Amino acid sequence: MSDIQVKALAAMVKAPVDVLMRQLKRAGIEVSSPEDKITDAQKLMLLERIKNEASSGRTETVDNRNAGAGKITLKRATPGGAGGNDRKPQGVEVRRKKTIGLRNSESDAQADRAAEQRAETLARQAENDRRVREAVLEKAERERRELELQRIRRQKEAKEAVAQPPQPPQPPVMPEIITPVEPVAKTPVVPEVITPVEPVMPSVAAVEPELVAEPPAVERVVTPAPIKAEATEPDTAATATKETTNVSGLEQRQLVVDAARQEASDALKRRPSRAKPKQSLAPKQVIGLEEEEPVINPLPGLVSTDDDDTKRGEKKKIKTRGRENERGNTPVIQHKGNKRKPGRAPEREVKHGFEKPTAPVIREIEIPSTIIVSDLAQKLAIRATDIIKSMMKMGMMVTINQSIDQETAILVAEELGHKATPMQVMDDEAILASVLGDNSDVALETRPPVVTIMGHVDHGKTSLLDYIRKTRVASGEAGGITQHIGAYHVDTSRGTVTFLDTPGHAAFTKMRARGAQVTDIVVLIVAADDGVMPQTKEAIQHAKEAKVPMVVAINKIDKSQADVDRVLNDLSQVGVLTEEWGGDVPVVRVSAKTGVGIDELLETILLVAEVQELTAPVDVPAKGTVIEASIERGRGAVATVLIREGTLRKGDILLCGTQYGRVRALFDENGRSVKEAGPSIPVAVVGLSSAPEAGDEAFVVSDERKVREIAELRQEKQRDSRFAAQNTAKLDNLFSQMQTGARAQINLLVKADVQGSVEAIRSELLKLSTDEVEVRIISSGIGGMNESDIDLAAASKAIVVAFNVRADAGARRLAQDNDVEIRYYSIIYDVINDVRAAMSGMLSPETREVFLGLAEVRNVFRASGFGQVAGCLVVEGVVRRGNPIRVLRDNVVIFEGELESLRRHRDDVKEVQVGTECGIAVKDYNDVRVGDQIEVFEHVQVARSI
Numbered sequence: 001m002s003d004i005q006v007k008a009l010a011a012m013v014k015a016p017v018d019v020l021m022r023q024l025k026r027a028g029i030e031v032s033s034p035e036d037k038i039t040d041a042q043k044l045m046l047l048e049r050i051k052n053e054a055s056s057g058r059t060e061t062v063d064n065r066n067a068g069a070g071k072i073t074l075k076r077a078t079p080g081g082a083g084g085n086d087r088k089p090q091g092v093e094v095r096r097k098k099t100i101g102l103r104n105s106e107s108d109a110q111a112d113r114a115a116e117q118r119a120e121t122l123a124r125q126a127e128n129d130r131r132v133r134e135a136v137l138e139k140a141e142r143e144r145r146e147l148e149l150q151r152i153r154r155q156k157e158a159k160e161a162v163a164q165p166p167q168p169p170q171p172p173v174m175p176e177i178i179t180p181v182e183p184v185a186k187t188p189v190v191p192e193v194i195t196p197v198e199p200v201m202p203s204v205a206a207v208e209p210e211l212v213a214e215p216p217a218v219e220r221v222v223t224p225a226p227i228k229a230e231a232t233e234p235d236t237a238a239t240a241t242k243e244t245t246n247v248s249g250l251e252q253r254q255l256v257v258d259a260a261r262q263e264a265s266d267a268l269k270r271r272p273s274r275a276k277p278k279q280s281l282a283p284k285q286v287i288g289l290e291e292e293e294p295v296i297n298p299l300p301g302l303v304s305t306d307d308d309d310t311k312r313g314e315k316k317k318i319k320t321r322g323r324e325n326e327r328g329n330t331p332v333i334q335h336k337g338n339k340r341k342p343g344r345a346p347e348r349e350v351k352h353g354f355e356k357p358t359a360p361v362i363r364e365i366e367i368p369s370t371i372i373v374s375d376l377a378q379k380l381a382i383r384a385t386d387i388i389k390s391m392m393k394m395g396m397m398v399t400i401n402q403s404i405d406q407e408t409a410i411l412v413a414e415e416l417g418h419k420a421t422p423m424q425v426m427d428d429e430a431i432l433a434s435v436l437g438d439n440s441d442v443a444l445e446t447r448p449p450v451v452t453i454m455g456h457v458d459h460g461k462t463s464l465l466d467y468i469r470k471t472r473v474a475s476g477e478a479g480g481i482t483q484h485i486g487a488y489h490v491d492t493s494r495g496t497v498t499f500l501d502t503p504g505h506a507a508f509t510k511m512r513a514r515g516a517q518v519t520d521i522v523v524l525i526v527a528a529d530d531g532v533m534p535q536t537k538e539a540i541q542h543a544k545e546a547k548v549p550m551v552v553a554i555n556k557i558d559k560s561q562a563d564v565d566r567v568l569n570d571l572s573q574v575g576v577l578t579e580e581w582g583g584d585v586p587v588v589r590v591s592a593k594t595g596v597g598i599d600e601l602l603e604t605i606l607l608v609a610e611v612q613e614l615t616a617p618v619d620v621p622a623k624g625t626v627i628e629a630s631i632e633r634g635r636g637a638v639a640t641v642l643i644r645e646g647t648l649r650k651g652d653i654l655l656c657g658t659q660y661g662r663v664r665a666l667f668d669e670n671g672r673s674v675k676e677a678g679p680s681i682p683v684a685v686v687g688l689s690s691a692p693e694a695g696d697e698a699f700v701v702s703d704e705r706k707v708r709e710i711a712e713l714r715q716e717k718q719r720d721s722r723f724a725a726q727n728t729a730k731l732d733n734l735f736s737q738m739q740t741g742a743r744a745q746i747n748l749l750v751k752a753d754v755q756g757s758v759e760a761i762r763s764e765l766l767k768l769s770t771d772e773v774e775v776r777i778i779s780s781g782i783g784g785m786n787e788s789d790i791d792l793a794a795a796s797k798a799i800v801v802a803f804n805v806r807a808d809a810g811a812r813r814l815a816q817d818n819d820v821e822i823r824y825y826s827i828i829y830d831v832i833n834d835v836r837a838a839m840s841g842m843l844s845p846e847t848r849e850v851f852l853g854l855a856e857v858r859n860v861f862r863a864s865g866f867g868q869v870a871g872c873l874v875v876e877g878v879v880r881r882g883n884p885i886r887v888l889r890d891n892v893v894i895f896e897g898e899l900e901s902l903r904r905h906r907d908d909v910k911e912v913q914v915g916t917e918c919g920i921a922v923k924d925y926n927d928v929r930v931g932d933q934i935e936v937f938e939h940v941q942v943a944r945s946i
């Protein structure tokens with residue numbers, strides 16, 4: 001349906017433009033120039049006008065007409081899928097063709113009118129026939145599809161659908177029939193003769209070239225086969241024409257319609273099996289092919305595999321109908337408007353249709369530790385009310401939002417016929433392992449050693465570092481005492497060394513407790529003028545626990561009171577054998593004040609590091625350890641992280657223990673902003689959700705969701721373990737710590753007001769050790785308890801013995817958090833007794849034998865039911881029934897058993913006192929003789945003490 005310019009129309013109908021314009025004007029269509037466009041409606045008006053003129057003899061002679069252009073053909077195309085209905089076959093059009101013939105005589109005009117009428121008749125006849133056939137075919141198609149669906153269902157049930165796709169009978173193949181413009185006498189649809197200037201019949205030759213010249217304009221006419229048969233028989237057509245010439249138009253039409261109906265019905269009767277799908281599978285004889293005309297592809301999803309044409313959906317058109325009919329092929333039935341294509345609807349039905357399940361669906365689900373009823377319903381794809389009902393039957397009243405435990409949920413799911421299993425919950429470590437990449441194949445690079453300086457207060461740790469770094473950190477500290485850990489990396493001429501300056505800081509203890517080998521080397525600093533002091537010993541303990549190689553730096557050798565030999569002697573006494581004393585611990589004499597020996601110390605450190613072959617991957621996500629953490633005003637949580645491997649960069653997602661966050665900023669030990677930090681480099685990190693704990697492992701993980709999950713799991717775990725820890729390490733519950741067959745240990749950390757007290761308590765407690773329970777003094781010293789003491793106690797699961805000293809607030813809080821027990825004393829004997837009692841609690845109770853009495857056998861006789869009975873006199877204590885006994889002969893035990901019966905005269909008695917006669921039957925023993933003694937005793941449990 002499109003407008004067309006007048007000149008284009010003139011060219012199309014091969015008429016002069018001016019003639020056409022005049023005709024348009026006469027038809028009431030106003031056109032001013034050949035460029036003007038006319039609509040389809042106007043074209044029809046023009047045709048009507050020309051027709052009328054022709055019938056009234058008022059035809060305009062076309063001056064320039066010639067033999068080859070004696071006919072004007074107008075075509076109107078109607079898209080089959082009009083209205084934009086997507087369900088309609090695309091591109092199918094129904095076109096009507098009108099031929100304007102030019103004629104020059106009245107007789108011709110009459111002949112044309114007759115032909116026109118006959119054509120109309122035949123067209124109507126064809127239409128009626130088509131409808132009838134369509135109805136029959138549709139019915140047959142429905143039946144066929146029903147059968148087909150049944151067959152498919154059966155096949156599905158037999159589970160052969162996948163292996164052998166169903167082979168449905170081919171639905172009627174419906175090739176489109178293109179009706180070529182043929183001589184009127186042979187054409188089923190006779191074109192309307194609008195301008196009968198020339199006779200139509202003689203113009204066959206003229207029409208033929210036009211067909212070739214205008215292939216797109218070829219009419220596609222829905223033409224059922226019977227009509228085709230009719231249409232191809234010129235005689236019949238001629239007869240029909242003759243018969244209808246003498247009747248009125250209306251009657252004539254009615255007659256033709258009736259005849260067409262009859263014909264259609266007869267045709268169907270003659271070929272009743274045409275509607276059968278199988279026949280449609282017959283190969284189609286294609287007389288002429290035109291491209292771009294789709295063949296309706298029936299049921300693509302179920303299409304028969306033996307019909308290649310249909311399977312591939314080849315597009316074919318049959319040019320003539322007569323031959324097709326002869327071969328018994330089913331023609332395509334094209335549907336107008338929104339009528340359903342028989343071959344299409346079942347496709348939708350089969351492909352997308354809902355099939356009711358034939359068997360109940362059994363679902364396999366995993367249930368977490370708890371689940372809400374509605375969630376369970378969703379997992380099972382059932383209504384929550386069904387679950388509630390089922391639980392009611394089981395005696396449980398729940399609501400839709402109620403959380404039920406795993407066991408119950410599994411029970412309910414199984415009750416409802418499904419399979420439920422407990423969900424495997426991954427713990428935080430497993431999740432972490434799953435998100436951490438494998439860096440085993442990444443090249444390793446040498447990394448700087450991490451060195452911890454440890455030693456007693458004021459022995460010169462900070463001064464030593466200060467000298468090394470050439471800065472004066474010590475002078476900036478409050479009171480000149482190191483308040484918190486410092487981490488510095490120092491580039492020396494011999495290489496980079498990372499130093500941790502720690503006054504026995506919590507971080508180091510926790511690191512040791514977690515087994516994290518953050519420190520590669522411990523430098524134990526001992527003042528030459530002071531010797532080995534308590535914190536020196538503690539530092540040694542730390543180093544040994546962490547299994548870290550040690551380098552001894554004897555400091556302050558510039559002082560006059562310096563006594564290196566005494567220091568070496570002291571060290572040997574606390575288990576540190578220096579190289580000079582035949583051990584393997586290197587010793588360097590230094591002065592942090594003058595710088596003497598510092599180079600040698602660095603050299604020694606790097607030598608020890610070299611032996612260790614310290615390497616780490618660099619270009620991987622960072623891993624490290626939190627050295628310390630704090631909340632700072634304006635910056636939030638700040639964590640000092642020592643990178644162990646990989647590189648930490650801004651923007652990384654960092655997980656530190658229970659905390660995580662995206663790294664917003666990085667600072668080196670001098671407070672300068674840095675972009676990244678590599679292995680063995682300490683760096684302050686800003687961006688964590690909260691301050692992590694010193695000693696926490698730090699990981700860069702790309703998956704933020706997983707990081708959050710891990711952090712939440714850890715927080716939960718922390719809460720649980722804190723609760724569980726309430727019952728551990730309690731002094732009174734030490735018995736539970738004892739392991740079968742192993743020597744129990746009681747770990748103590750002793751702090752006292754004066755050194756004398758410490759030594760006294762130490763020596764007394766160590767004396768309490770037995771073969772079964774060992775007393776271990778983890779650490780002892782003077783002064784109040786600080787956090788460092790509590791950390792050490794927590795790491796060693798030790799009890800703190802506080803003699804005339806108290807814990808500071810931080811230590812108390814830490815002790816509470818870590819469930820470390822602190823016992824306060826002011827009398828040494830109380831300390832000893834308490835510890836002894838605790839150790840006693842660790843011993844298994846003792847079973848003791850208690851003598852009850854002795855009876856002498858004076859006579860032996862037999863009694864029915866007891867066998868042998870010994871007539872005795874109780875000579876000592878008391879004899880009781882049911883107790884264990886021993887039979888003694890000449891003071892030698894000859895039998896050990898149980899006293900079965902005890903009688904006095906004829907009565908059973910429970911006990912018989914000394915000086916009284918009685919009858920004793922010994923269970924399972926019949927060899928008692930006169931003169932034997934029967935000893936009666938009992939077993940009692942006695943708590944042991946040390």
Ligand SMILES: Nc1nc2c(ncn2[C@@H]2O[C@H](COP(=O)(O)OP(=O)(O)OP(=O)(O)O)[C@@H](O)[C@H]2O)c(=O)[nH]1
Binds near residue numbers: 460463481482
């Ligand atoms: N003569 C002399 N004095 C030193 C030497 N090393 C350190 N000192 C002094 O000893 C005092 C303590 O030094 P620090 O470096 O603060 O000792 P520290 O071990 O770090 O002490 P804390 O920070 O409390 O752990 C200071 O007054 C230093 O000047 C040395 O080699 N020779």
